[in-house]
Amino acid sequence: MALVNENYLKLKAGYLFPEIGRRVKGFSAAHPEARVLRLGIGDVTRPLVPAVLEAFHAGVDDLASAASFRGYGPERGYEFLTGILAEKAYAPLGVTLKPEEIFVSDGSKCDCANILDIFGLGNRVAICDPVYPVYIDTNVMVGRTGPVDAKGHYAGVVYLPCTAENDFTPALPDQPVDLIYLCYPNNPTGTVASLEQLKLWVDYALAQGAVLLFDAAYEAFITDPAIPRSIYQVEGAERCAIEFRSFSKTAGFTGVRCGLTVVPEALQARTAAGEMVSLNALWSRRQSTKFNGVSYPVQRAAAAVYSDAGWAQVKEIIDYYMGNARIIREGLGAAGITCYGGVNAPYIWLKTPQGMSSWEFFDRLLEECHVVGTPGSGFGPSGEGYFRLSAFGERENVEAAVQRIREKWGQ
Numbered sequence: 001m002a003l004v005n006e007n008y009l010k011l012k013a014g015y016l017f018p019e020i021g022r023r024v025k026g027f028s029a030a031h032p033e034a035r036v037l038r039l040g041i042g043d044v045t046r047p048l049v050p051a052v053l054e055a056f057h058a059g060v061d062d063l064a065s066a067a068s069f070r071g072y073g074p075e076r077g078y079e080f081l082t083g084i085l086a087e088k089a090y091a092p093l094g095v096t097l098k099p100e101e102i103f104v105s106d107g108s109k110c111d112c113a114n115i116l117d118i119f120g121l122g123n124r125v126a127i128c129d130p131v132y133p134v135y136i137d138t139n140v141m142v143g144r145t146g147p148v149d150a151k152g153h154y155a156g157v158v159y160l161p162c163t164a165e166n167d168f169t170p171a172l173p174d175q176p177v178d179l180i181y182l183c184y185p186n187n188p189t190g191t192v193a194s195l196e197q198l199k200l201w202v203d204y205a206l207a208q209g210a211v212l213l214f215d216a217a218y219e220a221f222i223t224d225p226a227i228p229r230s231i232y233q234v235e236g237a238e239r240c241a242i243e244f245r246s247f248s249k250t251a252g253f254t255g256v257r258c259g260l261t262v263v264p265e266a267l268q269a270r271t272a273a274g275e276m277v278s279l280n281a282l283w284s285r286r287q288s289t290k291f292n293g294v295s296y297p298v299q300r301a302a303a304a305v306y307s308d309a310g311w312a313q314v315k316e317i318i319d320y321y322m323g324n325a326r327i328i329r330e331g332l333g334a335a336g337i338t339c340y341g342g343v344n345a346p347y348i349w350l351k352t353p354q355g356m357s358s359w360e361f362f363d364r365l366l367e368e369c370h371v372v373g374t375p376g377s378g379f380g381p382s383g384e385g386y387f388r389l390s391a392f393g394e395r396e397n398v399e400a401a402v403q404r405i406r407e408k409w410g411q
Contacts, residue, residue, distance in 0.1 A: 007140055008141060010140050010146075020041065020362075020375075024366065035370060036371075038372045039373055039389045039397075039401055040390060041374065042187070042249065044321075044392045045393055046320060048251070048256070049251070049313035049314055051305075051310035052305060055300045056256075056297055056304075058300060059301065062297075063297070073293040075291055076100070076293075077260070077294065077299060080299075081299045082100075085260060089245075093228075093229055093230050093232075093233055094233060098265065102260055102261075103287060104260050104294050105260060105261060105294065108217045108260075108261070112134050112213070113134055115242060117286050117290070119178075121144050122272075124158060125144060125178070125180075126177040126180045126181070127139075127159060128170045128380075129162060129379075130381075133379060135181045145157050153381060158177050159381075162191075177210055181215070182214050182231075183214075185344050188347055189347070190343075190346075192345065194226070194228075195233065202234045202235075202236050202237045210240065211241065211267070216231070217249060218249060219245065221249070221345050221346050223344050231243050232264075238266045242279070243262040246258075250305070251317075257298065258298050258299070263280045322346065322391065325343070325347075325391035327399060328348045328391060328401075331402035335405070336410060337350050338351040348388070349376070349386055349387075350386065352386060358377040359377060361387055362375045362387070369401070369408050371401045375387060
């Protein structure tokens with residue numbers, strides 16, 4: 001009889017967002033008259049911009065002609081896209097990358113999980129708490145952890161608490177670790193890291209021989225020019241960091257699917273025998289074996305994001321969402337609710353009122369205000385007592401949701 005991967009049985013009952021969907025579906029079935037406003041899962045609501053759509057259609061049209069037809073593409077991504085990413089996404093930051101160091105994928109979520117394929121199970125992992133659930137769950141799935149305890153922590157993982165007491169800034173590990181997940185701008189807290197703070201992590205990783213797994217999916221939402229948008233803006237990061245980026249929130253590609261991972265050629269790790277091995281070469285080997293690349297029309301659309309017209313149009317959408325973030329942050333703050341984030345990130349991290357647990361606040365917010373958010377405990381034990389609201393909504397719905405919350409929970 002076939003055996004299951006029992007590591008999956010260690011996972012807590014359900015992935016956060018499907019559980020939210022289950023509760024909302026049940027409420028909506030019981031209250032069909034209710035107008036539910038969703039500020040929970042970070043899906044976008046604005047359509048693709050004209051420059052992207054034009055390139056998307058042109059890519060599809062290319063497939064209709066024998067002269068321009070494309071079949072299997074390069075697993076790393078077409079050079080027209082990796083080249084423009086190096087030139088338009090990184091060079092303006094003072095970061096020099098070769099196109100061969102950029103790998104196009106179907107989303108940063110997939111890459112944050114799949115990157116574990118090239119690292120041994122003996123590596124000790126450090127993960128911020130609270131954090132995007134994919135980081136911890138995928139380490140559980142591959143067998144790097146022990147069981148979960150009553151607090152919600154998995155054995156074998158070094159947790160780095162991020163709370164109001166430390167300004168949601170994790171301290172360096174107090175024990176040796178090999179892989180460190182960092183996410184800035186942060187999901188779920190909406191906080192950012194300065195160049196000096198990121199330098200502490202790079203210096204630590206270089207000294208320890210550790211690798212930083214840096215999720216920069218929300219870098220386009222940074223409004224403060226002093227805040228780094230890439231880990232590679234820190235000297236030496238090319239020798240210790242892998243960076244993940246996404247078109248999902250930046251350009252509305254949540255349903256289109258496109259992301260990228262940067263694995264510098266200078267980045268190496270050791271074998272058990274002490275031999276140094278290129279992680280760029282290993283990731284290339286992994287992708288060529290397990291991945292056939294992102295579709296040609298999607299990559300054409302992604303390249304158009306960085307055209308002059310495309311970026312101007314995309315920036316308008318980003319500004320729209322950040323306007324929503326301001327409305328949420330200022331509206332709830334004026335009502336006496338403690339809020340964090342929402343300045344350089346599209347998420348607002350709020351303290352649950354009246355000492356409620358995060359799931360209790362979720363249920364009451366749904367039942368009494370018909371508003372959906374995300375319970376902080378779903379991001380880790382240190383997220384208990386907090387709640388995430390997303391700015392990826394229609395302006396009318398955001399304003400109505402804030403008004404409902406203020407009327408119910410305002411002081």
